Amino acid sequence: MSATELLIELTLMPLVAFVVGMMMVLMMRRIAAKLQRRVGPPFFQPLYDIVKLHSKRTQVSHGLIHDIGIVMAMGGYIAAETLLPVPGMNGIAEKGGIITLLYLMMIPSLGLALGVGQCANPNGSIGIARALTAMLAYDIPLVIVVFGVAYAAGTTNLIDIIATQQAGGFETWGVTQMPLLAIAGLIAMHASLGKQPFEIYIAPAEIATGPMVEMGGKYLGGLFVMQCFQLYTTAVLYVSLFLGGGTTWFDFLLKSFLVLAIPMSIAYLFPRYRTEDLLRLMWKWPVMLGLIGIAFVI
Amino acid sequence: MSKQITHWLDDLLAEIEGIVVRRKSSRRVRVDVPADALPALLELLQGRAGYIHLSAISCVDWIKEDEFELVYHVWSYESHSLVSAHIRIAREPGVYLSVYDLYQPAAFFERDIHEMYGIHFEGSPNMEKFILTEWDGPPPMRKEFDSEAYINEHLSWQEYNPEWLQELVAEGGGVIIPPEEQRFSQKKK
Amino acid sequence: MRPENYEAQRQPPSNEFELNFGPNHPGIEGNYALKVKLHGDVVLEAQADGGYLHRGFEKLMEQRLWIQNIALVPRICVPDPSPMELCYSMAVEQLCGLHVPQRANWIRVMQLELSRIAAHLFTFGGHAATTGMYSTMYWGVADRDLVLDLFEEFTGGRVYSIYNIPGGVRRELPSGFLQRVSETLDYIESRLPDYDNLFFKNQVFVKRAKDVGVMTQEQALAWGVTGPNLRATGLAFDVRRDDPYLIYDQLEFEIPTEESGDAWARTLVRRHELMESIRIVRQVVEALPDIHGPIRAPIPNPLAWNVPAGETYTRVESSKGELCYYVVSDGGPKPYRVHVRGPSSMHAVQVLEKLSVGSRIEDIAQTMFSLDACPPEVDR
């Protein structure tokens, strides 16, 4: 692969991720609307929101770290997109591998923590403390799941993992080979999205949307963009690990949207847990399922 | 409630000196007592007659008589009746005893009366302002406080005089006559 | 793009900090504030701060005619305005010795109970929203709207009906109205299993709401708690039954109670009460066609109406608890004094302060919404 091609891929992959991510946000809001018996937002609503937020005249900054935090939150995911192979584009997935991806996916939370810490708003501080706790909660099952998949495939390279799954059709998919790990992964993925019942760090009625409380204008716009990337990354990672990635764009997108629809449909039927309940749940069931799954794999 | 209970209550109330009991209905008793006998009355009602629920403390400003009337409404969950104990205190200096040690809900009502009427209750746990924290005028519920004068001094209204209203006025309508001037002949039933 | 004065405010490093919970906070019902001192996320001290909705109702009422006040009173409690009208009308009737016709009493009961249904749907919608379950709120508020449609049809007002006037009610029911009432009730009843599955039996919600804001029966009695919140501690007391007004002594209904006295019990009591209200309205719908007669007693010219001197204390069970009006007349065209004892004046101030202490920050909103504290009643 020539340097130009690589450069084009590295530009295209986050862009595609952004566009798909916006549609995922739209899907999320439409699902919520359907469950709540209403119409829901128009098709381009996520785009309107993002453009509007970036075009606000007032951009209240709380200092350098605040700016850097948002950049980190977006940048972490943008970097992660280049490590996620999509049909026709592999980016630098070969060189990065799944461990790097996991690290990159943690950066946004840390960036947010830095940025929110600078705002000195107690609601934000509580929110970010909860967000980091939640990260601690869902990362353990996530790491177990990723380890199990990597062990089964014998590699940490996502391209190889996808290739082994695609070799024998549906029977070699991760979800049929390692159903327990797939379930654990789904729960961990749901938690990492921060939707009910794991919505502890947004929690409007408790801490006034936590980390976002001091964000306005571009900063909030950055977080909206981050949400698009987050949905995309989580869904595509799951598809790559368990659903055999995608051979064509059509089945790739279909799988990603379907996989995302599961936690989204559950989310709007539940209230949120308390922090310790979340920890207890995440360290109990997904970890247990994951460990049993690993035992099967080994 | 049965006559037995009412008699029993009357006997009990007779222990207080200077008391006037009026039975308004089967469930409402009005009691007038001198101001210094009220704590004893409430203690009696709460301790021996089961009137454990303080429903409200109302304050009435009788400016002509230069007195405040305080009304303690207590309810019994057992005999299902309500006793309203009326007392009168002098408008100046407007100080009275708190009944917080008997009835905890009194804290809110006393605080409320304090800021609305300026009556100070001795022994109440909290006499800070609650509703009117950012108000520096006189206690507004006193009868001498003229809220319209206050408004005219501090606030202004939107002028609204569109053409259609002016036309109406020119035709002799559209103006609201103050109710005091609008005396119709009383309809016979 | 950076205005100059936005330096972050730094507080000295400490585990304890103070937080303004409200007035602009989604976890607060209405415009109200709690100042809380936190250690981590445990509340050490809570202080209610009201007055944001203060309009000086009691002063305003002294300046208006007896009949004008009817338009004023429902505004005291926004989610459940009908008991306010009734309580005031009853007070004026008692002062004048007006005898209200039977038919008006039955219609009033229907209005009150429909209002209670609407208020309860709104309240547990709100309680659900504080725990993050917005679907229940969306459903609850939408179903409440159907009741409001009924209100609009027979009173003319969607929220503030201004329908009870001293002496009776203002208008006769429209034709075919009772049929539509029972249709709406059927619909709401058919929705209740959905609410049960989504909300009341939802294990995550039960886990969240149990053991939140617990008060024992002794505490509740000492703090002056009334209404559903008192019944959630196990005491079956209801003004409608134990101090009956209107025609409640002729109606059949039960008083649901729960033992545990926590947020969950309070919400559950409301849910059962909703069923009882539906039952009462059904009885009214059945009985109303056979009750004929006028809908209001004749009153003198309301613009020159001097109510005889006297004082009276009326009590009504609103959806939030015991609602009382103390009305004094000096024989003039305007009330001499009207004192409104809203049930929330206890719940939102002392009870909320006491229940918040020791709870966690995420439970303050739940405590407030499960107490169904209505700030405009406190501030008046």
Next chain:
Amino acid sequence: MSSIKQIPVVEAKRTNPLARVFDDLVRFCRSRSLFILHYCTGCGAIELPPAMTSRFDMERLGIQPMVSPRQADILLITGYVSIKTLKRVILTYEQMGSPKYVIGICSCTVNGGMYWQSYATAKKLDEYMPVDLYIAGCMPRPEAVIEGLQQLMDRIHAGEANSWEDYYRNYDYYLGNQQKLFGEDWQTPTDVISEAKHYDLLSNGTLGDHTRLLEQHQKPLEALEMRLGHEQKEPAK
């Protein structure tokens, strides 16, 4: 509002033809994505849940509730504002990011409504902050609220909803009214004058007698003081 001078605004010349297209896009997106601040100042707020929820569903117009003033575009003044609330409303308004819009819902914001005799409520909202739109009624139905918001959307799209600039241009007038009501030492933690300089909206009406008074009293900006643990006050007579 005859007392406020209408100051002509000189639009910067834009030579880039794409700039106009871009401006149109931005205005369109602004009108299609409105975040309402979740602040119920009065009883009109009771009609907002129906307007937002399943039956009338404001989200289909791109309108969402938001919690923090930093995130919001629209400040809905739902009903009467008591003087205590008005202070918070002004603080909130100044913290919102421009462009921001104010909608006065209910008759009380227009003229005091049925509380015209009340000593505790402010009567005329646009003395204290510029108002884009009034929706009269007591209280306006959800349909009316949505209709009003749609009018606001049209005006934003046409570029007419510029009341927030008015606040900077005529700050002295608004500050004067605020000082009249709240006392002369009234001060918000936002430095409006330097913001006006920042947005290049400084005009004749920005500075005046009232801002001079503010400068005399001005304390260094600090976090809003909390009133927890106040001292016991002397008994009033």
